[in-house]
Amino acid sequence: MVKGFSYSFPAIRGIQAKEEYYVAMCPLEVISKIFQSIDEDFPPEFRAQRILNKSRIPEITGYIINNPDSYVFSSLTASVDGDIIFTPFSETDLGTLQIPIKAKFLINDGQHRRAAIEEALKINKELENETISVVFFKDNGLKKSQQMFADLNKHAVNTTKSIGILYDNRDPLALLSKKVVESIPLLKRFTDQEADNLSKYSPRIFTLTNIHSSICCILGKKKGDKINKNDEKFVMDYWKALCNTMHEWKQVQDKALSASECRKDYINAHGVVLVALGHLGNYLYCNNIQEYVEYINCLNKIDWSRSNNKDWNGRALTPKGTINKNTTAIRLTYNKIKHLIGFKLDEQEKTLDEMMINQSEAQQ
Structure with a gap:
C-alpha cells in the first residue's frame, strides 16, 4: 500500500x-x-x-x-x-x-x-x-x-513539409494549395504531394511544398491567415496562366521532354523559380495589373536553361552551376524575371542587384 x-x-x-x-x-x-x-x-x-x-x-x-x-x-x-x-x-x-x-x-x-x-x-x-x-x-x-x-x-523522423500540407485540412493556405494542384491537370499529374525533394529520376516536376510556398508569396500571407474569394480566384487564374505558358512544363505534359530532363536542364522546374514567380504574382496582384496574363505570356521569351549563366549565375544558380535555394537567390531571381518581362525594379530591388553585381566582380 x-x-x-x-x-x-x-x-x-x-x-x-x-x-x-x-x-x-x-x-x-x-x-x-x-x-x-x-x-x-x-x-x-x-x-x-x-x-x-x-x-x-x-x-x-x-x-x-x-x-x-x-x-x-x-x-x-x-x-x-x-x-x-x-x-x-x-x-x-x-x-x-x-x-x-x-x-x-x-x-x-x-x-x-x-x-x-x-x-x-x-x-x-x-x-x-x-x-x-x-x-x-x-x-x-x-x-x-x-x-x-x-x-x-x-528513431523519430519528421514528416515532410509536403505531407504536412497534404494532411492539413484546417489551414486556408494548405487547402488552397491542394485545390490549385487538384484543379489544374498539369499540376495534378506532375506534383509530388509527399516528397520535399525529388529524386533524380522522379516522374514529377514540382513538389507540393514548393507550390504552397509560391502561393504564400502570391498572397503575402502565412499559415492561419484568412483567404477571401478574390485571393482564391487570382491564385487559381495565375497558376492556370503559368501552366498554359511555360513551354518546358507543357513539353513534359506532351511527353516531348521527360520530367528528369526538365529538372536537369531548366531552372523553371525548381523551387527557387516557383517561389520567385510567387513574388511576381504578388506584385501583379497588389498593383491590380489587369492585363497580367500578357506579362505571363512573356515568360516564354526567357531562356530558362541552366546553361544561361548570363541571366542566372549568382541568382538561381551558384558559380558551380548548382541550384541556389536561399532567400536572397529567390529575390534576385525574381528581380531578373521582373526585368525581363518589362517591369522596372524599385530602389530596394536595384540595391540588391547592385550588391550582387559588385560581389561578382570582386570575385573575378
Whole structure:
C-alpha cells in the first residue's frame, strides 16, 4: 500500500524489456501540477531531458485554444521516482495505479506539450477535465532516464513539409494549395504531394511544398491567415496562366521532354523559380495589373536553361552551376524575371542587384 496521500489513476499494465509499465488517463489539470519544468541551471550531464524551448510554447498553446473540438495529442512518457502500486481488477491488466503525491515525476517525452497545456488552461478553464494518456515507467536512475530520452528520440523522423500540407485540412493556405494542384491537370499529374525533394529520376516536376510556398508569396500571407474569394480566384487564374505558358512544363505534359530532363536542364522546374514567380504574382496582384496574363505570356521569351549563366549565375544558380535555394537567390531571381518581362525594379530591388553585381566582380 502507498503510504500517505496519493494520486490514483485508472490504468493498463504492460511489459516492455521485461519490466512493467502503465498507461493512464490523466486530466489536463493534473498534468500541469505533477510535471514540473526542469532546472535550467543543472549541467546537461546531470539532466535526463533537454532545456525547454520556450519559443515553441505559444504555437502549441494556440493550436489547443483555437481548435478545442479537434486538437489531438499523443501520449506523454514519464518516469516516476517513488513507490508505484498497481491493483488489478480480478486477473486482468486493467486496474488502478497509485503514485504517492511526494513522488518525483520526470517527463521523458512531451515536455513542450505539458508546458503548452499549462498555458492553455490559464486561457480556457474548461479544458481542465479533458485528458491525455501518460505512459509511466519506474525511474531506475539518471542513466536509465537519459537512455530513455535518447531511445525515444533517435528513431523519430519528421514528416515532410509536403505531407504536412497534404494532411492539413484546417489551414486556408494548405487547402488552397491542394485545390490549385487538384484543379489544374498539369499540376495534378506532375506534383509530388509527399516528397520535399525529388529524386533524380522522379516522374514529377514540382513538389507540393514548393507550390504552397509560391502561393504564400502570391498572397503575402502565412499559415492561419484568412483567404477571401478574390485571393482564391487570382491564385487559381495565375497558376492556370503559368501552366498554359511555360513551354518546358507543357513539353513534359506532351511527353516531348521527360520530367528528369526538365529538372536537369531548366531552372523553371525548381523551387527557387516557383517561389520567385510567387513574388511576381504578388506584385501583379497588389498593383491590380489587369492585363497580367500578357506579362505571363512573356515568360516564354526567357531562356530558362541552366546553361544561361548570363541571366542566372549568382541568382538561381551558384558559380558551380548548382541550384541556389536561399532567400536572397529567390529575390534576385525574381528581380531578373521582373526585368525581363518589362517591369522596372524599385530602389530596394536595384540595391540588391547592385550588391550582387559588385560581389561578382570582386570575385573575378
